Amino acid sequence: MTRTVWTQLSALSRTYRLVFERYYNLGSTSQRGMDDDIASLVRSIVPPLTSKKHKGQDGRIGIIGGCQDYTGAPYFAAISALKVGADLSHVFCTKDAATVIKSYSPELIVHPVLDSPNAVEEIEKWLPRLHSLVVGPGLGREESLLKTAKEVIEKSKVRDIPVIVDADGLWLVTQQPSVIQGYQKGILTPNFMEFTRLYEALHHEPMDSGDRQRSVMQLSAAMGNITLVLKGEQDLITDGSRVISCSTEGSGRRCGGQGDLLSGSMGLLAHWAHAASAAGKLKSVNPSLVAAFGACSLTRQCNSQAFQRHGRSTTTSDMIHEIGSAFKKLFES
Numbered sequence: 001m002t003r004t005v006w007t008q009l010s011a012l013s014r015t016y017r018l019v020f021e022r023y024y025n026l027g028s029t030s031q032r033g034m035d036d037d038i039a040s041l042v043r044s045i046v047p048p049l050t051s052k053k054h055k056g057q058d059g060r061i062g063i064i065g066g067c068q069d070y071t072g073a074p075y076f077a078a079i080s081a082l083k084v085g086a087d088l089s090h091v092f093c094t095k096d097a098a099t100v101i102k103s104y105s106p107e108l109i110v111h112p113v114l115d116s117p118n119a120v121e122e123i124e125k126w127l128p129r130l131h132s133l134v135v136g137p138g139l140g141r142e143e144s145l146l147k148t149a150k151e152v153i154e155k156s157k158v159r160d161i162p163v164i165v166d167a168d169g170l171w172l173v174t175q176q177p178s179v180i181q182g183y184q185k186g187i188l189t190p191n192f193m194e195f196t197r198l199y200e201a202l203h204h205e206p207m208d209s210g211d212r213q214r215s216v217m218q219l220s221a222a223m224g225n226i227t228l229v230l231k232g233e234q235d236l237i238t239d240g241s242r243v244i245s246c247s248t249e250g251s252g253r254r255c256g257g258q259g260d261l262l263s264g265s266m267g268l269l270a271h272w273a274h275a276a277s278a279a280g281k282l283k284s285v286n287p288s289l290v291a292a293f294g295a296c297s298l299t300r301q302c303n304s305q306a307f308q309r310h311g312r313s314t315t316t317s318d319m320i321h322e323i324g325s326a327f328k329k330l331f332e333s
């Protein structure tokens with residue numbers, strides 16, 4: 001009798017699991033295989049290093065952010081794009097943040113234009129030369145800066161370049177979702193708090209935090225099937241039609257700035273993925289999903305490697321030092 005009940009329960013649980021896996025397109029049993037499949041897609045978008053190229057061909061990335069309070073975040077995002085393999089990385093920040101950011105690194109091109117009266121025109125001049133944009137790290141929430149960021153997103157959509165929205169850029173999207181709604185080359189990268197705010201603004205009800213998979217699908221659908229990355233113990237990535245999870249082992253160290261490494265590297269990977277897709281290399285796969293998985297996996301790998309060296313004192317700068325070898329291990333071996 002007990003045996004029969006147990007057999008029935010097992011069958012039921014298997015059926016439930018299969019339905020769940022089909023619904024979310026995610027199977028715990030095949031997670032490793034799926035990770036390998038997506039990692040090989042990431043490998044396929046990485047442009048080869050050859051002596052035939054000129055400076056700029058492998059990526060010119062722009063970061064919109066950096067104000068009096070936050071200078072680290074745009075620096076982390078911009079340098080991460082360079083360390084993954086971008087040729088040029090631009091930061092568009094406020095005047096008082098510019099000298100500070102420049103002093104962190106001679107490798108970044110820093111434009112002190114974000115709080116100038118003609119900020120949008122100043123940034124727009126550069127857009128034809130940029131392959132993708134990351135909006136939000138260290139932007140702050142001042143009304144005039146958010147307005148500029150909004151107009152720059154609008155101009156970037158017209159140019160059809162990938163736009164990653166992170167941090168205070170997500171504050172803007174929470175106030176005005178239409179700024180990025182439905183833009184298929186847009187990617188949102190909220191942490192849990194940013195996600196909750198955005199979810200509640202769109203759904204007008206509290207989020208059920210017990211079912212994150214469902215919540216990410218719902219929010220992506222409400223945002224017009226834009227790609228969404230909910231960061232956390234597992235990163236959940238969706239375009240509303242499927243959920244991919246990234247659980248590359250990281251560490252227990254949660255210092256500030258890791259999200260900026262993520263969004264900066266994603267800016268470059270989004271350019272590579274869309275370029276590969278346009279060249280017919282990514283058939284029937286959403287390039288934004290590939291870019292998002294690549295950046296999540298890379299960030300977590302950097303975290304793991306940095307933690308092995310520095311333990312509790314690991315900071316985002318230590319993780320940035322690991323980008324080269326983490327990328328090689330994940331996507332070039």
Ligand SMILES: NC(=O)C1=CN([C@@H]2O[C@H](COP(=O)(O)OP(=O)(O)OC[C@H]3O[C@@H](n4cnc5c(N)ncnc54)[C@H](O)[C@@H]3O)[C@@H](O)[C@H]2O)[C@@H](O)CC1
Nearest residue numbers: 070071072073137138139140167168191192193256257260
């Ligand atoms: N060195 C720097 O300049 C840094 C600047 N940063 C900037 O700081 C600004 C504000 O960003 P915040 O991320 O603080 O945004 P918020 O001001 O919205 O704060 C989010 C809060 O949520 C908390 N939180 C995160 N995950 C949580 C979870 N799972 N459960 C409960 N609470 C959770 C965090 O501790 C944080 O206090 C942005 O412009 C951002 O880019 C950050 O990127 C960190 C580094």
Ligand SMILES: Nc1ncnc2c1ncn2[C@@H]1O[C@H](COP(=O)(O)OP(=O)(O)OP(=O)(O)O)[C@@H](O)[C@H]1O
Nearest residue numbers: 191231232233235250256257258259260262296299
């Ligand atoms: N509990 C966790 N375990 C492992 N990795 C995590 C965990 N939480 C977050 N991460 C990883 O850390 C990275 C940054 O996520 P986090 O939630 O810290 O972003 P954030 O709050 O925007 O960071 P930032 O301080 O840069 O703004 C993501 O790539 C995510 O994979």
Ligand SMILES: [Mg+2]
Nearest residue numbers: 167191259260
């Ligand atoms: Mg953040």
